[in-house]
Amino acid sequence: MNPGKKKRILIVGGVAGGASCATRARRLCENCDIVLFERGPHVSFANCGLPYFVGDVIQSEAKLLVATPQLFRERFNIDVRTETEVVAINRETRMIEVRDLRSGEVDFEHYDALVLATGATPIRPSLPGIDLPGIHVVRTIPDSRKLKAAVSNAGSAVMVGGGFIGLEMAENLAGLGLKVTVLELANQVLPPLDPEMAFYVAERLQTCGVQLRLGEAVEAFTAKEGGGLSLQTSRGSAIESDLVILGIGVRPEVSLARKCSLELGERGGIRVDEFLHTSDPNIWAVGDVVEVKNRITGEWQLMPLAGPANRQGRIAASHIIYGFRCKAGQDAPPPLTFDGILGTAVCEVFGLTVATTGVSEKALRRAGIEDFQAVFLHPGHHVSYFPGAKPIHMKLLFSVRDGRILGAQAIGEADVARRIDVIATAMMQDATVYDLEEFELCYAPQFGAAKDPVNMAGMIASNVLRGDLALANWNDISNTDALILDVRSPAEFDAGYMPDALNIPLETLRERLAELPVDREILLVCGVGQRAYYAARTLKQAGFQVSILSGGMQTYRTFVKSTDVAG
Incomplete structure (x- = not known):
């Protein structure tokens, strides 16, 4: 680039994507003029920490500030202008219109490259009473400050929405002594999970005193005489509460992009390419405002996560500087690319860690993908x-064609995120279940096992693909004509069993083969699946038609009881 002429990079919005883009651009270009405009009072803050600030787990608001305008100026020579709104973009002249929200003054700024990191806004449905006092959202530090003040005078709260943020808020409010109700339109909490996995979370919430109202929506809010709110629901009932928090999702903040006619996708976000380039050659977009491609299904979707937003900011900055250098006739390494997302996410609910990566079973079916198996x-x-030792409940989804890993969900009290991180890393490299069984992972008695849960998941799935193990479908057992054979001990069987199941303990199975039909399929079940697998190998080699019910009675419990929780 010509040292005598500075290129101007203007960034609209801070937090994860915008702030990462600004600092990466500075590391690559000391001579660029970089200005970041932020409508709110804080340029970079820990959005994910807001529920814990409300719950007094994080007691200082200052701890939520990742970086200040002063730090950007002194460390990176970046001009940050908070409480400043970009109200219009002129693509032909490459100018933006900027309004100072404190003084009302309007100014115009020229750019060589413009980055939109305008984020997303909480969804506030058009319902009667939606603007009543006492109805809160939690998206910014000022939002959480208002809610924190309201909570100090409240005894009850309704969390509308049972997603990740909603359940984190429910836990924190319950920790402050409030009576908490979670109202969720879906028939399960944490809709990204499959229902039988979400069951464990619902069970923990109820055990800890949170009331769940699943498959139920709010239809109107009314103010109660003397204070508080009443929520009318789709089931014709009323819920009374001192305050309400809306956690039903966010939508991309695309007003600027729409006004200047940038291309938007079907999901309502800005459409970008692998370099985060928009339909305008001089404008990029990053973070919650963009649509991203799912690495498994190839579908466009919205994924408001901090990790992808940070990566997108770095990639956009790299591409911008690469373009500047190429136009100046300088050699430059090819920029990084953003090749889509897996949707890796984690949260904690009353000591229970919930982690997921890739695609759920229901999402695979929605995408028309049927050639997969679940273990x-x-x-x-x-x-x-x-x-x-604490159990980890795991579900692994994989392609029956080539063993490619499609998704994984895990829930437990210890070391859950580590296992999902390993699987997510494998998926980023297009690894298969055969790779999982071969992974060499840390082992000492207090950290894992010689066969780590990740290895075990890979081994079970690989056994299926090699033909050593056949799986029955849990969803079909209510209509099956097969014999259900329970190979647990008599004491375990007597404590609870599947309807019409025959009990023959694994230890006596070889002596009792004559009791089993050779012309009828046999479905094997045990506690968690291991003994059923041993029995399956014995019976298959003796000529029987056998499949196992993966995960045993532990998984059966979730399929049966998850419908009870939803009701």
């Missing part, structure tokens, strides 16, 4: 003989 397993987070 369930319930290993300890470390070996059982070492004190303190």
Whole structure:
């Protein structure tokens, strides 16, 4: 680039995407003029920490500030202008119109490259009473400050929405002593999960005193005489509460993009390419405002996560500087590319860690993908003989054609995120279940097992693909004509069993083969799946038609009881 002429990079919005873009651009170009405009009072803050600030887990508001305008100026020589709104973009002249929200003054700024990191806004449905006092959203530090003040005088709260943020808020409000109700339109909490996995979370919420109202929507709000609110629901009932928090999702803030006729996608976000380039050659977009491609299904979707937003900011900055250098006739390495997302996410609910990556079973079916299998397993987070072992409930989805990993969900009290992170890393490299069974992972009794849960998931799935193990579909057992054979001990069987199941303990199975039909399919079940697998190998080699019910009675419990929770 010509040292005598500075290129101007203007960034609209801070937080994760915009702030990352600004600092990456500075690291690549000391001579560029970089200005970041932020409508709110804070340029970079920990959005994910807001529920914990409301719940007094994070007691200082200052702890939520990742970086200040002063830090941007002194460390990076970046001009940050907070409480400043960009109100219009002139693509032909490459000018933006800027309004100072404190003084009302309007100014115009020229750009060589413009980055939109305008984020997303909380959804506030057009319902009667939606603007009444006492109805809150939690998206910014000022939002959380208002809610924190309201909570100090409240005894009850309704969380509308049972997603990640909604459940984190429910936990924090309950921790402050409030009576909490979660109202969720879907028949399960955490809609990104499959229902039988979300069951564990619903069970923990109810155990900890949170009332769940699933499959139910709010239709109107009314103010109560003397204070508080009443929510009228789709089931014709009323819920009374001191305050309400809306957590039903966010939508991309695309007003600027729409006004200047940038291309938007079907999901309502800005459409970008692998370099985060918009339909305008001089404008990029990053973060919650853009649509991204799912790496598994190839579908466009919205994914408001901090990790992808940070990566997008870095990639956009790299592409901008690469373009500047190429136009100046300088050599430059090819820029990074953004090749889509897996949707890796984690949250904690009353001590229960919930993590997911890739696509759920229901999302695969929605995308028209049917050639997959699911395995369930319930290993300890470390070996059982070492004190303190906790179960991890896992579901792994994989392609039956080539073993490619399509998704994984895991829930437990210890080391859950680590296992999902390993699987997510494998998926980024297009690994298969055969790779999972071969992974060399850390082992010591207090950390894992010689066969780590990740290895175990890979081994079970690989056994299926090699033909060593056939799986029955849990969704079909209510209509099956097969014999259900339970190979647990008599004591375990008597404590609870599937309807019409025959009990033959694994230890006596070989002596009792004559009791089994050779012309009828046999579905094997045990506690968590291991003994059923051993039995399946024995019976298959003896000529029987056998499949196992993956995950055993532990998984059966979730399929049966998840419908009870939803009701």
